[in-house]
Amino acid sequence: MDRVPVLKIGDILLVSIQVDMDDNTALALQDTLTERIVETSAHGVIIDITALDIVDSFIGRMLSTIASVSRVLDAETVVVGMRPAVAITLVELGLSLTGVRTALNVERAMELLELSRPARASSLSVVGDGLDVFDDDSPVA
Amino acid sequence: MYPAAAPQQVNLVPIVRDDDVVRVRQAVRTAALAAKLSLVDQTKLVTAASELARNTLIYGGGGRAEIEQADNGRKRGVRVVFADEGPGIADLELAMTDGYTSGNGMGLGLSGARRLVDEFDIDTAAGRGTRITVTKWAR
Amino acid sequence: MTDMSTAGARIAGLLHERHDEIVRQWADAVTYAAKGRLTVAEVQSQVSEMYGALAKLVDSGSRDLQVPEAAELRAVLAELSRSRARRGFSPSETSIAVLALKDAVQSQVDTSDAGLLASFLWFSRLVDEFALFTFETYSRAREELIVEQGEQMMELSTPVIKLWDGVVGVPLVGTLDSARAQVVMEKLLQTLVDTGSAYAIIDITGVPAVDTQVAQHVLKTVMAARLMGAECVISGIRPQIAQTVVSLGIEFGDIVTKASLADALVHTLRRSGIELVRRAQRGEA
Known part of the structure; x- marks a missing residue:
């Protein structure tokens, strides 16, 4: 089974998914990441999916779960590099990636995490910069 | 060109283990490229195939995917059949509902896959296995 | 099957014997139909190419465009109709390029020779089939052209x-x-x-x-x-x-x-x- 490496840059964990993951690999990544967030007390997680040519409901669920779990552990997750064709397909599939923040590339994700740092320190809410992915009650189902 | 008299090749991929789903995805991608589907249509078909192959594995207890080139005289495309000898689906209408799931997915497998393809045909009954045929045409 | 191949053999002989006359007549007819849109040299090379591929098929005694021996002829005919479709020739102008071969051959047939006449009829049906093939490739090429232009228009109309x-x-x-x-x-x-x-x-x-x-x-x-x-x-x-x-x-x-x-x-x-x-x-x- 392929393992996806998790890199640590400062207090940010960076995961770049390079393989066509089967479901077990995806679940293993979910576990590894959770452990590493606790281990490193990371403040942010960046998942780079530039190399993925599809995201199906299983991977979608993995991304949502990672985002929720990391939030519980006080880390913000940003998914970056989703290809246009993948995004179009996800919308058609009806997958909204609830609670997952997104950015065009790793650099922007870093900026985003940097911006949310003071907010995190002072208040519980970090919503409001408009880059959150739409919720379940978004207009198109 | 004049229609070639080449025999229709069916690529049969068994779905028994977890990583077979990955193999189905790759085989469908190759077929979609050969049929000259646009990048977005390739992505939609491969995603649908991934959902359906996983269904075959989890709910059908394993089975197979049959991948072939389709040609309706006007357009080219790819047809994929997912077949299993599992328990079948008793309440099809319920299974096709968005958000319905009997497993641990997001409940988008069947209904979502149907939205991603041009033709979707399902043949199932309780105790008789399931056979789902999907087709995506090149635009 | 036997009489077919004999029929083929008679006309195959004629096609070889009268090569120059037939090609000249055929080329003349095609040049005339092209109304000055093609040069004589262009027509000459097209016609001799078709004639060569056709003679090979007739030699094989086959009257079927699907057989492997016909691959060359299919390619030549497809190329002809495609290039004409793109250059704006009408469907009939395109199929005439093939059908004119009949007249060219007929003029070389001795009408008192019943065997040769029967053979010519056989050949005539063969040419009809080529013409149909040409027509089909032509319309397909036109459809492709329309799709292509549609795409170009869409590209133009949606600048980012x-x-x-x-x-x-x-x-x-x-x-x-x-x-x-x-x-x-x-x-x-x-x-x-x-x-x-x-x-x-x-x-x-x-x-x-x-x-x-x-x-x-x-x-x-x-x-x-x-x-x-x-x-x-x-x-x-x-x-x-x-x-x-x-x-x-x-x-x-x-x-x-x-x-x-x-x-x-x-x-x-x-x-x-x-x-x-x-x-x-x-x-x-």
Whole structure:
């Protein structure tokens, strides 16, 4: 089974998914990441999916779960590099990636995490910069 | 060109283990490229195939995917059949509902896959296995 | 089968014997039909190429375009009809290029020779089949041409432009059908990736009407862009369109809409941290 490496840059964990993951690999990544967030007390997680040519409901669920779990552990997750064709397909599939923040590339994700740092320190809410992915009650189902 | 008299090749991929789903995805991608589907249509078909192959594995207890080139005289495309000898689906209408799931997915497998393809045909009954045929045409 | 091959043999002999005369006559007829759009040399080379491939097929005694021996002839005929379709020849002008061969051969047939006449009939049906094949390739080539031009038109009608560093815009003009909306969507999203722009403005000032499908496409684009980490603003919604959208029951939800492209640009600039300040004019207080 392929393992996806998790890199640590400062207090940010960076995961770049390079393989066509089967479901077990995806679940293993979910576990590894959770452990590493606790281990490193990371403040942010960046998942780079530039190399993925599809995201199906299983991977979608993995991304949502990672985002929720990391939030519980006080880390913000940003998914970056989703290809246009993948995004179009996800919308058609009806997958909204609830609670997952997104950015065009790793650099922007870093900026985003940097911006949310003071907010995190002072208040519980970090919503409001408009880059959150739409919720379940978004207009198109 | 004049229609070639080449025999229709069916690529049969068994779905028994977890990583077979990955193999189905790759085989469908190759077929979609050969049929000259646009990048977005390739992505939609491969995603649908991934959902359906996983269904075959989890709910059908394993089975197979049959991948072939389709040609309706006007357009080219790819047809994929997912077949299993599992328990079948008793309440099809319920299974096709968005958000319905009997497993641990997001409940988008069947209904979502149907939205991603041009033709979707399902043949199932309780105790008789399931056979789902999907087709995506090149635009 | 036997009489077929004998029939083929008689005409095959004639095709070899009278090669020069037939090719000359055939080329003349084709040149005439081309009404000066093809040079004599062009026609000569086309005709001799066809003739060579055809003679080979007739030699084999086959009257079927599907057999492997006919591959060369199929290729030659397909090339001829395709190039003519692209150069604007009419279907009949194209099939005449093949059918004229009949007259050329007939003029060499000794009408008192019943065997040869029967053989010619056999050959004539063969040429008819070629003509049909030519016609089919011709119409397919024309269809391809139409599709190609349609795509070109769509490309032209949906420019994605850079408005500012990190802001791209699509000014939509004219009627939006589902196919075009889809092209716009894909192109816009790709541009976001290519330019690393986090903001996109879809301006629909020039769109006379929207229906449910088009509105859905726009909404899906906005959602796809969000998944990629970019934000879309829709500008230029005209009063009638706003009313249609409401009466169709389409929810724009939390999508940002602005009255004009200018407002939308100011909005996106502000969001990316840029403040626009008017410089104090000289002479003003």
